[in-house]
Structure formats: structure tokens, C-alpha cells
Amino acid sequence: MAFLTLVTVLTSALLLVQSPRASEYQVKAVFLFNFAQFVDWRSPPAQDPRAPLLIGILGDDPFGAILDETVRGERLGERPFEIRRLRQLRDIEACNILFISRSENERVEQILAAVQNRPILTVSDGDDFAKRGGMIQFVNDKNRIRLRINVEAAQAANVTISSKLLRVAEIVRTPPR
Amino acid sequence: MAIRDWPIKRKLTAILLLISGLVLVLTSAAFVTYEVVTFRQTMRNNLATRAQILAANSTAALAFANEADAREILAALKADPHMVAAALYGRDGRVLAAYPAAAAAGLIPAAPEPDGYRFEGGRLVGFTPVAQGANQRLGTLYIASDTKAVSDALRLSGIIAIVVLAIAMLAAYAMAAALQGPISAPILALAETATAASTRQDYSLRAPKFGEDELGTLTDAFNQMLGRIEEQKTELQQHAMKLEQRVAERTKELERRAVELQAANSELDAFAYSVSHDLRAPLRSIDGFSQVLLEDYGAQLDEGGRDSLQRVRAASQRMATLIDDLLKLARVTRAEMRTERVDLSGMARDIVADIERTTPDHQVEFAIAPGLEAEGDVRLLRVVLDNLLRNSWKYTGKQPQPRIEFTAVDENGDRVFVIKDNGAGFDMKYADKLFGVFQRLHSTAEFEGTGVGLATVRRIINRHGGRIWAEGVVDQGATFYFTL
Numbered sequence: 001m002a003f004l005t006l007v008t009v010l011t012s013a014l015l016l017v018q019s020p021r022a023s024e025y026q027v028k029a030v031f032l033f034n035f036a037q038f039v040d041w042r043s044p045p046a047q048d049p050r051a052p053l054l055i056g057i058l059g060d061d062p063f064g065a066i067l068d069e070t071v072r073g074e075r076l077g078e079r080p081f082e083i084r085r086l087r088q089l090r091d092i093e094a095c096n097i098l099f100i101s102r103s104e105n106e107r108v109e110q111i112l113a114a115v116q117n118r119p120i121l122t123v124s125d126g127d128d129f130a131k132r133g134g135m136i137q138f139v140n141d142k143n144r145i146r147l148r149i150n151v152e153a154a155q156a157a158n159v160t161i162s163s164k165l166l167r168v169a170e171i172v173r174t175p176p177r
Numbered sequence: 178m179a180i181r182d183w184p185i186k187r188k189l190t191a192i193l194l195l196i197s198g199l200v201l202v203l204t205s206a207a208f209v210t211y212e213v214v215t216f217r218q219t220m221r222n223n224l225a226t227r228a229q230i231l232a233a234n235s236t237a238a239l240a241f242a243n244e245a246d247a248r249e250i251l252a253a254l255k256a257d258p259h260m261v262a263a264a265l266y267g268r269d270g271r272v273l274a275a276y277p278a279a280a281a282a283g284l285i286p287a288a289p290e291p292d293g294y295r296f297e298g299g300r301l302v303g304f305t306p307v308a309q310g311a312n313q314r315l316g317t318l319y320i321a322s323d324t325k326a327v328s329d330a331l332r333l334s335g336i337i338a339i340v341v342l343a344i345a346m347l348a349a350y351a352m353a354a355a356l357q358g359p360i361s362a363p364i365l366a367l368a369e370t371a372t373a374a375s376t377r378q379d380y381s382l383r384a385p386k387f388g389e390d391e392l393g394t395l396t397d398a399f400n401q402m403l404g405r406i407e408e409q410k411t412e413l414q415q416h417a418m419k420l421e422q423r424v425a426e427r428t429k430e431l432e433r434r435a436v437e438l439q440a441a442n443s444e445l446d447a448f449a450y451s452v453s454h455d456l457r458a459p460l461r462s463i464d465g466f467s468q469v470l471l472e473d474y475g476a477q478l479d480e481g482g483r484d485s486l487q488r489v490r491a492a493s494q495r496m497a498t499l500i501d502d503l504l505k506l507a508r509v510t511r512a513e514m515r516t517e518r519v520d521l522s523g524m525a526r527d528i529v530a531d532i533e534r535t536t537p538d539h540q541v542e543f544a545i546a547p548g549l550e551a552e553g554d555v556r557l558l559r560v561v562l563d564n565l566l567r568n569s570w571k572y573t574g575k576q577p578q579p580r581i582e583f584t585a586v587d588e589n590g591d592r593v594f595v596i597k598d599n600g601a602g603f604d605m606k607y608a609d610k611l612f613g614v615f616q617r618l619h620s621t622a623e624f625e626g627t628g629v630g631l632a633t634v635r636r637i638i639n640r641h642g643g644r645i646w647a648e649g650v651v652d653q654g655a656t657f658y659f660t661l
Contacts, residue, residue: 027242034240037309076310147241164237164309168246 027145028138029067032099032123035136036076038165041096041119042158052082054094058111059101061085089114100124100134108132119158130172135159139170148172186361193353194346201345205338212334216327220301221294224322228305232318235265236309239273239316247274259326261300264319265307273316289317299324363392367399380407442510450507453500460500464493502629505560506614509636514554521549521594524559525583528566541570541579549585549594551661557637558661564630565596565657571624572600572655591660599654603647611647634659 036053053076057063071081084095089111092098098120100111105126112133115122125138130150135157137148147169154161183191231250238247247265254260254276263276266289275285294303302321308314363386370384380403386396467490475483522545529543551558566581573579582597603611603618610616612635615628638645641661649655 031241034309034315037240037313038237074313076313144242144244146243162237164234165241168237168241168243 024140024145025063026066026070028125029063029070031138031145031147032067032097033070033074033081035097035121035123035165036081038162039097039121040160040162041121042160050078050080053079053096054082054084055097055099056084056086056092056095057099057101058086058089058092059104062101092120093118095120097121097123100126100129102126108134115157117157121154121159131174133174135161136169137172146170150174185364186357189357189361190350190353193357194349197349197353198342198346201342201349205342209331209334209338213327213331216330217296217301220322220324220326221303224301224303224320225294225305228303228318228320231263231320232305232307235318236307236315239265239267239307240309242267242273244274248276248278250274251276252278254320257322259322260320261323262319262321266317266319268314268316270317284321286319289319292317296324359387360392363387363396367392367396370403371399374403380404380410446507446510449503450511453504453507456500457497460493460497464490464497467493499627499629502627502633506629506633506636509557509560509633509640512554512557514557514640516552516554519551519553519555519558521551521558521562522547522583524555525549525562525566528559528563532567532570539570539574539579541573541581544580544582544584546582546584549583551592551594553641553661554637557640561634561637561659564634568630569596569598569600569655569657571626572602572619573598574600574624576600593658593660595656595658597654597656602651602653602655603649604651605649608647608649612645 032055055067055071057067068083071083074081084091086092086095086098092111092115096119098115100108100122102125104111104124108124108126108129109132112122121136122134123136123138124134125140126134129137130148130153133150133153135150135154137150139146139148147165148171149161149166149169150172151161151166152173180188180191231253235247235250237243238250251263251265251274254263260276262284264285265273265275267273270288272285272287290304292304292306294301300321300323302319305318305320306314307316307318363384366387367384370382374380374382382403383400384396384403386393386400467486471483471486471490475486478486525543525545529545533540562583566583569581570579573581576599578599580599582595584597585592585594587593601619601624607618611618612631613628614632616632617626617628619626635645638659638661643660645657645659647655647657
């Protein structure tokens with residue numbers, strides 16, 4: 001019994017230590033969810049208006065249950081949200097929003113090439129993600145999370161980002177090679 | 178001055194001003210109220226519109242927790258000095274950004290309140306949802322504006338109302354002063370005419386007529402009344418004049434009659450005097466020659482002859498007395514009168530003393546009140562008292578305890594002298610005959626006398642402007658009253 005209590009206390013302590021990170025991903029989860037409202041996908045007209053809006057997580061999932069909780073019960077219009085954890089590149093085609101975990105940092109270019117010209121909003125908190133051709137990058141700035149957006153990448157993929165969203169973000173370009 | 182004593186002009190003006198003032202005040206109040214209500218509504222709508230724009234602009238800032246952007250959006254409110262405060266709350270209810278940046282404590286509510294707009298504590302505050310898309314609420318916008326604009330609007334419309342009110346009241350006063358004329362002018366004219374007519378008693382005045390309304394009717398009626406009064410006054414004056422004329426005529430006639438009467442009277446008196454005077458001479462001859470006959474030839478006559486002669490003498494002597502009395506009466510009428518203060522009590526005592534001295538065999542108890550005085554002619558009044566007292570003395574001759582009083586009473590302000598006896602008296606039905614010449618109520622055999630005395634008395638009293646009358650009961654005495 002005493003052991004169990006100890007385990008609980010230790011677990012709680014561990015959670016407390018992890019709390020800042022958890023808070024960071026909590027914010028990022030909300031941001032991910034909010035992106036859906038400021039982004040317009042040129043979806044094919046025949047698409048079912050009740051088809052779920054798919055958020056894919058590629059690589060190690062840093063959110064845990066947070067993202068699922070954030071979108072639970074929420075709808076965009078009539079579309080419910082759905083979270084999918086992806087392992088393979090070919091699974092990403094159905095996504096509307098694709099979050100690329102830092103664990104995939106090495107093969108970002110490869111992933112982006114795979115989704116090129118598809119109406120998928122690519123998001124990541126990986127270093128220089130936007131400059132490397134990603135659409136939206138989370139940037140940590142003095143305990144705040146800022147956005148960095150590569151508008152050209154989005155335009156190329158037929159993903160329209162609201163000017164309002166652009167207002168609160170830093171615009172970057174892909175440097176010419 | 179009490180309101181009811183105000184001149185009618187002022188009353189009318191006051192009424193008109195009061196009514197128009199009331200209407201104006203009510204209208205102005207309605208105007209100001211309408212202005213304020215409308216303004217508040219407009220202000221509320223404006224604030225709501227502005228809040229909606231702000232909310233729409235701040236969706237991304239809220240969605241991505243961008244304080245700087247949120248602050249920048251809110252800072253746009255600087256352009257409007259009436260904006261007091263604003264704030265953006267996140268979904269969790271925490272303040273993301275506030276305006277002004279360094280908002281004083283209490284200016285921004287700690288947590289969002291229910292959506293809506295309301296006036297509270299001199300401010301218009303509102304909470305409006307910030308949402309992107311149809312149902313995605315991102316947070317809440319708080320906005321607060323001062324109500325200076327309302328009070329400014331109120332002040333402006335108040336000033337406008339007061340200025341309009343003042344101008345309108347001035348205009349109303351001018352109009353009232355001008356328009357009360359048709360009502361007050363006839364009344365004033367009427368009042369003026371009435372006052373003039375009553376103070377100067379001039380009923381030929383007429384009030385001017387201004388129109389055919391009720392006041393016109395009143396003026397007509399008043400003028401008719403004045404006309405009637407004037408007619409009646411003229412008539413009355415004519416009557417009075419006629420009456421005066423008649424009185425003058427009558428007076429003239431009376432004067433003429435009086436002159437005639439006086440002439441006739443003095444003629445009569447002269448006639449009586451000369452007759453009496455002329456009668457005495459033959460009478461004296463009759464008596465004288467009868468005496469000579471009796472003394473010189475008495476021896477040659479028998480008893481019957483002498484007795485006849487004696488009777489002739491007695492008769493002629495009686496006739497002489499009669500003539501003397503008549504002469505006295507005539508003299509009384511003709512004599513000059515000298516008016517002075519006369520002591521009647523003293524005069525009565527003298528007469529009584531004389532009576533008692535000459536006729537000691539018939540003693541009478543006299544009671545003479547002291548201090549009786551009158552204005553009149555001494556000689557004539559002596560004749561009056563002498564006659565009346567001797568008259569009473571004579572008629573108490575058959576009374577065992579004769580008593581005569583001379584007093585005076587005051588009756589209706591007149592001094593009335595009274596001579597009262599307990600003698601033979603008289604029957605009241607002959608009272609008016611008492612003072613006529615030769616009128617006698619008793620025979621000479623009973624009481625001697627000529628029947629001239631009381632007639633003389635009455636003449637003297639009349640010449641003094643007085644009256645004489647008598648009361649009596651047979652065998653119980655008589656009372657004579659006279660005034661002077």
C-alpha cells in the first residue's frame with residue numbers, strides 16, 4: 001500500500017516536472033485545432049460536408065492525449081475532428097493538417113516532397129521547418145509560441161491561409177538554392 | 178397685488194404665456210428626451226458595431242495568443258477619446274490584452290461577463306463574443322465608453338431647447354400683448370365709460386363697440402342702460418321743474434290771498450273800532466240822560482217807571498262793557514308787538530294778588546309753579562294770563578274748595594303752559610266753540626261775561642305763533658293749554 005502511494009507521489013512529481021512541456025504542447029494542440037478555422041483547403045466539390053477533418057501526427061507523438069482532448073466534440077461547420085497517428089508516408093494523403101514531429105527532423109524534405117501539391121497544411125516545431133518548405137512552424141520565443149509561415153509553400157499546395165493568421169505570424173520564404 | 182386684482186390685460190397675457198409656456202416646456206422636454214433616448218440607442222449601436230469589427234479583427238490574435246497583435250488592435254481605439262477601456266479575454270477567461278495598455282485596476286473586469294451592452298456607472302459597457310466561423314468561440318471582447326457624448330448631447334439639446342423656449346416665450350409674449358387687444362379693449366372701454374358715467378354723472382356717454390361678439394352685446398346693453406338712465410333723468414328734471422313752477426305759482430297766489438285777507442282784516446278791524454268808538458257816544462247819552470231823568474224826575478215817576486229806567490241804565494252799562502271788550506280785541510290785533518323775556522310766574526302772582534284784593538268774598542287756592550318764562554310781548558301776555566286766570570276764578574265760583582294751578586310741561590320739545598281748575602268745566606263737544614267771539618257755553622245769569630275774552634286770548638297766542646286748546650268735563654273742571 002505504502003509502495004503504491006510512493007509510486008503515485010513519484011508519478012505526480014514526474015508530471016509536475018514535465019508540466020512546462022505539457023503546457024507548451026497544450027498550447028500547440030489548441031493552435032493546431034485553431035488552424036482549421038483560418039485555413040481554406042480547395043477541397044473537391046463532391047466531398048461529403050460531414051467528412052471528418054483529419055489531423056495527422058507523423059513521428060513521435062509529443063501531445064499524448066492532449067490533442068484528442070482539445071478536439072473532442074469540436075466541429076468545423078459540420079465536420080468533426082479526427083486525430084491519426086501516422087507511421088508511413090503513404091498514410092498522409094488523407095490528412096488535412098499534418099503535424100510533423102521533431103523526431104522526423106532528418107527527413108523533413110522527403111516528407112514535404114511526398115505531400116507536395118496536395119492540399120495538406122504542414123505544421124511542425126522542427127528547426128527551420130518553414131524555411132525548408134513547410135507551411136507553418138512553431139517557434140518558441142521567451143515562453144511564448146510564435147508562428148512562422150511560408151506563404152509560398154501554402155500557395156503552391158493550394159492551401160489558403162487567412163490574412164488574419166498571417167497577421168499574427170512571421171512570414172518566411174524558402175531561400176533559393 | 179393678488180392675481181384677481183390684476184388688470185385684465187395682464188391676466189390675459191399671463192394666461193396666454195402660461196399656456197404657450199406649458200406647451201413649449203412639454204414639447205422641449207419631449208424633444209430632449211427623444212434626443213437623449215435616440216442618442217443612447219445610436220451610441221449603443223455604434224459601440225456594438227465597433228466591438229464587432231474589433232472582435233472580427235482579433236480572432237487570430239486570440240486564437241494564437243498573440244498579445245502584441247491584440248494590443249495593437251485594441252490601441253486603434255485611441256482615435257476615439259470616448260473609449261475608456263477595452264480588453265480581450267481568451268477562451269479560458271484570462272485577459273490577453275487590455276486598452277489602455279496600463280489600465281488602472283478596476284477598469285477592466287477580471288473575468289468576462291455575459292454578452293450584451295448596458296449603461297453602468299456613467300459608462301456604456303459591452304461584452305461581445307470573438308468567434309471565427311459559425312460556432313467557434315475564441316474568447317470575449319470587453320469594451321467601455323464614457324457617456325460624455327450622451328451628456329454632451331443632452332447639454333446641446335438642452336441649450337437648444339432653452340434658446341428655443343426663450344425665443345418662443347418672447348414671441349408668445351409679443352403675440353399675447355398684441356392679441357389680447359380684441360378681448361381687453363372692449364372691456365377696458367366699457368370700464369372707462371362706466372367709471373366716467375358714475376363719477377361725472379354724465380349719462381350721455383356711450384361705450385365704443387368693437388365687434389358683434391358677446392362683448393359687443395354687453396356694450397350694446399350697457400349703452401342702452403345708459404340711454405334709459407339719461408331719459409329717466411331728463412324726465413325727472415322736467416317733473417321737478419314743473420313742480421317748482423307750480424309751487425311758485427301757488428306761493429304767489431297764496432301771497433296775493435294773504436295780502437287781500439290782511440287788507441280785508443284791517444278794514445274789518447278799522448270798521449269794528451270806529452263802530453265801537455262811535456257807538457259809545459250815543460250810549461253815554463242814553464245812560465247820562467237816564468241818570469238825569471232818574472235823579473231830577475224820579476219823584477214824579479212811580480215805582481214801575483223808576484225800575485224801567487234802572488234797567489235802561491244797566492243795559493247801557495253792559496253794552497258799554499261789551500264795546501270796551503270789542504275795542505280791546507281790536508287793539509290786540511292792531512297793537513305793535515315787542516318780544517322780550519317774560520316772567521310768567523311773577524305775572525301770574527301779580528294778577529292773583531289783584532283778584533284777591535278786589536274780591537275778598539270768593540277765596541280760591543292758587544298753585545303757581547315758580548320760574549315759568551317765555552318769549553313774548555309783556556302787555557299782550559298779561560292780557561292772556563289775566564283772561565285765563567279770571568276765567569278759571571269765575572267758573573270755580575260755585576265750587577266749595579276751588580283750586581287753580583298754573584304749571585308747564587314739555588311736550589315733543591315744546592313748552593306747554595297749563596292752567597287747570599276744578600270749576601264748572603264744559604262739554605268736550607263744544608270745545609271748538611270755546612274761542613269764538615261772543616260764543617258762550619253758560620248763560621249770563623249763571624256766570625257773567627261778554628264772550629270776547631277767550632277770543633282775545635286766542636288772537637294773542639296766534640300772533641305769538643303759538644297754539645291754544647282746552648279739555649274739560651262738565652262739573653269737574655277745565656284745563657287750558659297754550660304754547661308760545
